[in-house]
Amino acid sequence: MGMSPKAIRRKAVYQTLSKIHDPERGSDITRLGSVKDVVVDGRSISFRLSVSRPGTAFSKEVVGLCKEAIQSAFGEDVGVQIELTYSRGRVQQLKLGARHMIAIASGKGGVGKSTVATNIAVALAAQGYRTGLVDTDIYGPSVPVMFGLQGAKPRVNEERKIVPIIQHGVHVLSMGLLVDDSEAVIWRGPMVSGAVRQFLNDAEWGDLDFLLLDLPPGTGDIQLTIVQTVKLAGAIIVSTPQKVALTDARKGLVMFSKVNVPVLGIIENMAWFTPPDLPDRKYFLFGDGGADRLATETGVPLLGKIPLEEPLRVSGDEGCPIVLSSPSSGAAQSFRSIADRIVASLAKREATPAPPLIEYQ
Numbered sequence: 223m224g225m226s227p228k229a230i231r232r233k234a235v236y237q238t239l240s241k242i243h244d245p246e247r248g249s250d251i252t253r254l255g256s257v258k259d260v261v262v263d264g265r266s267i268s269f270r271l272s273v274s275r276p277g278t279a280f281s282k283e284v285v286g287l288c289k290e291a292i293q294s295a296f297g298e299d300v301g302v303q304i305e306l307t308y309s310r311g312r313v314q315q316l317k318l319g320a321r322h323m324i325a326i327a328s329g330k331g332g333v334g335k336s337t338v339a340t341n342i343a344v345a346l347a348a349q350g351y352r353t354g355l356v357d358t359d360i361y362g363p364s365v366p367v368m369f370g371l372q373g374a375k376p377r378v379n380e381e382r383k384i385v386p387i388i389q390h391g392v393h394v395l396s397m398g399l400l401v402d403d404s405e406a407v408i409w410r411g412p413m414v415s416g417a418v419r420q421f422l423n424d425a426e427w428g429d430l431d432f433l434l435l436d437l438p439p440g441t442g443d444i445q446l447t448i449v450q451t452v453k454l455a456g457a458i459i460v461s462t463p464q465k466v467a468l469t470d471a472r473k474g475l476v477m478f479s480k481v482n483v484p485v486l487g488i489i490e491n492m493a494w495f496t497p498p499d500l501p502d503r504k505y506f507l508f509g510d511g512g513a514d515r516l517a518t519e520t521g522v523p524l525l526g527k528i529p530l531e532e533p534l535r536v537s538g539d540e541g542c543p544i545v546l547s548s549p550s551s552g553a554a555q556s557f558r559s560i561a562d563r564i565v566a567s568l569a570k571r572e573a574t575p576a577p578p579l580i581e582y583q
């Protein structure tokens with residue numbers, strides 16, 4: 223018999239959530255004003271939840287507690303989407319006028335683009351910026367794995383817009399969440415850029431401060447079409463210190479200058495290795511000083527260097543970015559300072575109209 227369950231009222235959602243106590247701030251989360259923007263859409267409930275900062279015991283368990291409370295009150299079938307925000311960082315937030323789309327590119331594959339994109343997105347979100355991340359790599363999407371979202375399917379709302387999945391405080395969409403691996407091989411360039419455009423324009427992003435685009439590796443037609451499809455505020459190029467990677471990184475600079483997208487900076491990944499039992503040593507496995515030279519030669523700033531760390535690889539495989547899983551690690555600190563530099567660079571650009579375009583060769 224098709225008996226439909228009773229409609230869920232927002233007030234009942236608040237009442238249910240008022241049973242959850244925030245031990246760090248000494249009251250229940252509704253009384254503290256931590257619960258915002260509750261939206262009930264049929265059997266799906268979404269809201270924003272502000273906690274003091276990431277990494278605390280409560281911030282790690284609160285999402286689970288809310289889901290449990292809601293599903294035990296309204297039924298196991300109720301979908302719950304919670305966007306965690308952090309109240310602490312917001313204080314020092316710079317004022318940015320609009321949504322900033324930033325492409326993360328590399329000349330060579332496997333240099334850590336997705337790792338970098340994921341962690342910068344989480345670092346920006348942890349500072350209170352509303353941040354989205356689009357994985358445009360249809361042939362090798364890794365963002366779903368790095369966010370622990372394998373098998374997740376974004377829903378489509380009443381206006382037929384795709385609703386990004388909120389995970390670790392970031393609004394995430396990945397081609398990999400929509401297209402099966404077996405279908406991906408037959409997708410060609412124009413289909414990919416069409417789908418990317420649809421992601422960026424038609425998805426229900428809300429008011430974002432930043433939208434990061436994880437590009438497929440390389441500087442070919444697909445990448446060029448994607449970066450021409452949308453209005454980018456800037457691009458970031460990831461490279462390892464290897465000579466071949468740097469040569470390809472230069473091609474990335476050329477590509478962005480062709481389409482008049484300012485390159486905010488270069489990130490050197492896998493810059494060195496420090497064995498855990500020899501914390502004072504630095505081994506430059508892939509060479510040393512290459513990214514510095516590239517930065518000096520081209521005038522593009524070096525935004526930061528990330529060491530080669532096993533925990534960084536493990537955190538990616540396990541779906542919890544290192545900025546959250548191990549915030550005091552060297553890599554996490556680098557990601558946070560890179561996020562700060564990106565914000566500062568964009569704020570400066572906004573304050574200075576029409577920056578001169580630089581030609582690279």
Ligand SMILES: Nc1ncnc2c1ncn2[C@@H]1O[C@H](COP(=O)(O)OP(=O)(O)OP(=O)(O)O)[C@@H](O)[C@H]1O
Pocket residue numbers: 328330331332333334335336337338359362364438439491492493528529530531532534535536538539
């Ligand atoms: N600094 C690092 N230390 C340890 N492992 C790393 C580091 N950076 C990336 N990795 C690991 O290297 C692998 C490749 O990284 P990632 O997927 O981010 O590269 P990519 O440039 O996005 O690759 P693709 O070109 O396929 O898109 C992943 O397993 C990742 O966890």
Ligand SMILES: [Mg+2]
Pocket residue numbers: 335336337359362364436
């Ligand atoms: Mg990738």
